[in-house]
Amino acid sequence: MKVSSSDLARHRRAGDPLPPLRARVEATRDDLELRGALGVMAERFNGAREEALAEPGMADLKARGIAIRAHGVTDLRANLQRFEESLRALGVHVHHARTGADAAATIGDIAVAANAHRVVKSKSMATEEIHLNDHLESRGVEVIETDLGEWIVQQAHERPSHIIAPAVHKTRPQVTKLFSGLAGHELEDRREELCAYAQTRLRDAFLTADLGVSGANFGCADTGTLVLVTNEGNGRLTTSWPRVHVALMPVDKVIAHFDDLATMVPLLVRHATGQKLTSYVTMIHGPRRAGELDGPEELHVVLLDGGRTALLGTQFEEMLRCIRCGACLNVCPVYATIGGHAYGGVYPGPMGAVLTPLLSSGREGSELPGATSLCGACSEVCPVGIPLHDLLVELRAVPGSAERSRRRTVFFALWSRAWAVPAVYRWSTRLANLARRHPRLTRRLPVARAWCDGRALPDPVSATFHAWWRSERSTG
Ligand code: SF4
Known part of the structure; x- marks a missing residue:
């Protein structure tokens, strides 16, 4: 089957057939524009991270982060129970979703009950995982992505290719062409002009949306605090302007204590973008209270399991520590060669090669652990000490994996x-x-x-x- 890298980038609905891995790799490997864009990304992110991590105290920060995430996973069920109690005490509606389809249906029901016609969304890989946009649109609700990278891929009818930089596969001239087409006139190939155009379009979306959907980087069990770490301010507008806010939070994002944020936020940010702190760290404690000037009237938290608790107690439990910093993608020689779309699933790179088959019980991505170099760069860079390359080896041995095919076994x-x-x-x-x-x-x-x-x-x-x-x- 012959496919091109732009075929792979295009948005797929849940259940749409995927070309075989070999065809996906061949399509992206020879796309020199894509390779150039990935090279720029890797240089920028890796350089900034290495500079940030050269500062004193980083080894201690990482050791504390590993301990917090390790306990977070070991005590996951107890932490979740406490988190739910704290949320309810703040007046938050809590929903449990066993599967992605349950989560999408729950959010769809909330939107319909709120009589919402337009939804603004901040970047959230969990919403990609549950194909939320397709679901809401099938129920007559318009969805507008508000993260710049997500908005670019939405306008191009494509999928994100990186977990923190969704449009990293696109070059600036490609974005200029896309935006000029939307604007109906030629825009200048300048960062400022392109951002200003997107800002004008998105401002109207915030002002007219009935419902805001976000993910959550962390949820604190002791206080019920939802934490969003962003650089564009769209997360703050999404969660404070519309009258209803829904946060979709995978259950593994819960941490025991609010004080742990002093470790986890700088650890995440340094590994993601190399910054000391992102421009916005938003902490949400329940819906708007009497006398407060902003915030939603209603706040819903949807706790997504999606195959995560099934990993507790298995040899793959450590994967639940992941804080989605993206550092393992940035150092991966396979990701640098083929980009995110060739992985086929929502989560690309080494973390995706582990997570995709695990969360789908092997129905998706069983060939991905075999398509890795096992160089160990991902494990070395991971801020929460996930032994990614060991997990990839273990996954190759799982019955049903592509590595255990009859041909290979023979x-x-x-x-x-x-x-x-x-x-x-x-x-x-x-x-x-x-x-x-x-x-x-x-x-x-x-x-x-x-x-x-x-x-x-x-x-x-x-x-x-x-x-x-x-x-x-x-x-x-
Ligand atoms: S596996 Fe580690 S390096 Fe990769 S995204 Fe998760 S936390 Fe970051």
């Missing part, structure tokens, strides 16, 4: 048997060495061509280990 079983015979082992290593000495010839072999495509064969060694061993023994 192939490796035969290989293991063959190498158990010393003569076959010696013969095959000699043959491999011969292949490395004649790379041009090797590339012509159909079986080797795919492997050699984009990879350099290692330099030939002067002698095999066995030959070296024999000569050592004869001289020694």
Whole structure:
């Protein structure tokens, strides 16, 4: 199946068929414009993060963050119970959603009950996970994304390609062309002009929306505080201007104490954008109270399970520590080559290669753990100590994963048997060495061509280990 990178970028509705991984990789790998955009992103984010983490005290901050998230996951059920009690005490309506479809239906019901015709949304990967926009639109509710990157991909009828920078796959000239088409006249290819255009369009959306939907970066169990970490101010407008606010919060976002924010917010921000603090850190304590000037009349929190609690007590539990900083995407050589859309799911990069098959019980993304280099850069950079590359290896061994396909199992079983015979082992290593000495010839072999495509064969060694061993023994 032949697809292009723009086919992959296009918005898909839940259940729409996905091209096979090989076709997705081939489509994006050769898109030089995409590779350029990803290169700029990686340089900017990685440079800023490394600079921020060179400051004194960062190792302590990370150690505290790991401990907070580890306890948060171990005590998840107790923390959730306390969080719910704290929310109710503040006058918040709490809803539980076992699946993404339940969560979308709940938010749809809230919108209908509130007689909402227009919804403004701040960036939230959880809402992408549950295909909220499609659901609300199917119920006659207009949805407007208000994060600039999300608005760009929404206008282009595309999907986000990065968890903190949704439109990272687009270059500025592409955005200029898109916005000029929307405006009906040529806009200048200048950041300021493009932002000003988006701002004008979005201001009207905030003023006319009946309902605001947000995610939550953290939820504090002891105080019921919802925390949003943003840079554009759209999160604050989304949660304070419309008369009803719905926050969709995956259950793993709960932390035990409000005081833990002093660790978690700087840790998240430094790893995400390299800033000390984002421009806006919004803390929401319930709906508007008498005498307050802003805030919604009604506040709903939808707690999304979506397969998360099923991971408690398993070897994959550590994945629930993830704070969605995106750092593992920025250092990943696979993500840098193929971008986010080739992963196929909502969550790309190393965290997505772990999370997508886990949250879907293997129905989606079972091939992703095999499409990783296992270089370990993701685990090294992760602020909450998730051993991503170990989890990827464990996922490769899960029954039903693409790595356990019948073809591969038979192939490796035969290989293991063959190498158990010393003569076959010696013969095959000699043959491999011969292949490395004649790379041009090797590339012509159909079986080797795919492997050699984009990879350099290692330099030939002067002698095999066995030959070296024999000569050592004869001289020694
Ligand atoms: S797995 Fe770690 S590095 Fe990746 S997004 Fe989550 S917290 Fe960040």
